[in-house]
Amino acid sequence: MAVTLPEAPHSAVETSRSRSKPPVPASGAWREDDDPGHRQFTDLGAFDLEAGGHLPAVRVAYETWGTLAPDGSNAVLVLHALTGDSHVTGDAGPGHVTAGWWSQMVGPGRPIDTDRYFVVAPNVLGGCQGTTGPSSTAQDGRPWGGRFPYVTTRDQVAVEIALTRALGIDSWQLVIGASMGGLRVLEWALLGPEAGIEVRTIAAIATTAQTGGDQIAWASPQLAAIRMDPRFRGGDYYGAADDDGPHTGLGIARQIAHTTYRTGYELDQRFGRLPQGGEDPFAGGRFAVQSYLDHHGDKLARRFDANSYVVLTESMLSHDLGRDRGGVEAALSQVTSRALVVAVDSDRLFPPGQSARLAQWLPRAEPLRIVTSDVGHDGFLVEADQMGPMVSEFLG
Secondary structure, eight states, X not given: OOOOOOOOOHHHHHHHHOOOOOOOOSOOOOOTTSOOTTOEEEEEEEEEOTTSOEEEEEEEEEEEEXXXXXXXXXEXXXXXXXXXXXXXXXXXXXXXXXXXXXXXXXXXXXXXXXXXXXXXXXXXXTOSSSSSSXXXXXXXXXXXXXXXXXXOHHHXXXXXXXXXXXXXXXXXXXXXXXXXXXXXXXXXXXXXXXXXXXXXXXXEESOXXXXXXXXXXXXXXXXXXXXXXXXXXXXXXXTOOTTOSSHHXXXXXXXXXXXXXXXXXXXXXXXXXXXXXXXXXXXXXXXXHHXXXXXXXXXXXXXXXXXXXXHHHHHHHTOBTTTTTTSHHHHHHTOOSEEEEEEETTOSSSOHHHHHHHXXXXXXXXXXXXXXXXXXXXXXXXXXXXXXXXXXXXXX
16 A cells, blocks of 8 residues: 655755855865964974885874973873874864863863873874874875875874974873774883883773774775765865865764764664654654764864875774784783773773773783763763773872
């Protein structure tokens, strides 16, 4: 029997979806002529990369808080996740389109107390907020774009080691990071001491020693969404007009990723099957959860760069602490730093079992700590009331 559906309430759908928004820039990257905000910059020279590429000049953008002790004993390195940057704490303002991503954890009187510690947060190699990446100007005067070479987690840490030396730091009291930042924390625990830089303690949060098939599977359609966007132009889109860049592909990639950052329980509780206000899913409208994902996709496209999303995602897929070190367990067993390992119980991007593996094989690891949260992977950002005491207690 045929079913007759109601006609689409076109005016309501159009009003809900297309409330006036400014055009989306071809790239949300920070560019050399933008306001630097609180960024500082250090030029580190040329780097040969693990996969065979070469960067003739690398610049790192970073921010600092607090004062380095005369004996250098109070330095803390904070490493951001995939779409983070050096602006760990502080307000939005000139040069910083968003407020600090971990302001509840870093600052005066916070668990990482900037009255006590000298905190350094670099933007990662391949990123888009001041450190050399695809949106940076190459030696021929054009953006790197699609020519930017493949970088690995180890390449990123090699650059951070060079920054550490440039800052005159020879010892980190703590190297801390979550998600993609946690991948670099683990590499720091091995590469830092090999380079003569002491790493006294590490905190690896919601992360893994080795990206596996599930993480690669989730990443694959994200990369495809960006590369299949006709406005991606093989990565060479920086001269495009507003609304003519690869924001559609980047937004879809973010939507896919965001479903791994949260949980089915949370999405059901918040949205369930509710339609977006004024829209009818039976007539071309969206469910509320679709609108939520659209919002996050649009938000990222306005502050991030599609090429950097590809480069950094691929660097995460390259991550294997055990590569050329006899396997993951052998590599973890070589770490001499005292370690805090934290998992989020509902994390479906880096499940708790992957953190348990770290806590089992790191020789000086504290017992695995668990953040209890309905939100999933993003619990390391959301549940500061749980994260804070864990880090404070660990630092002592």
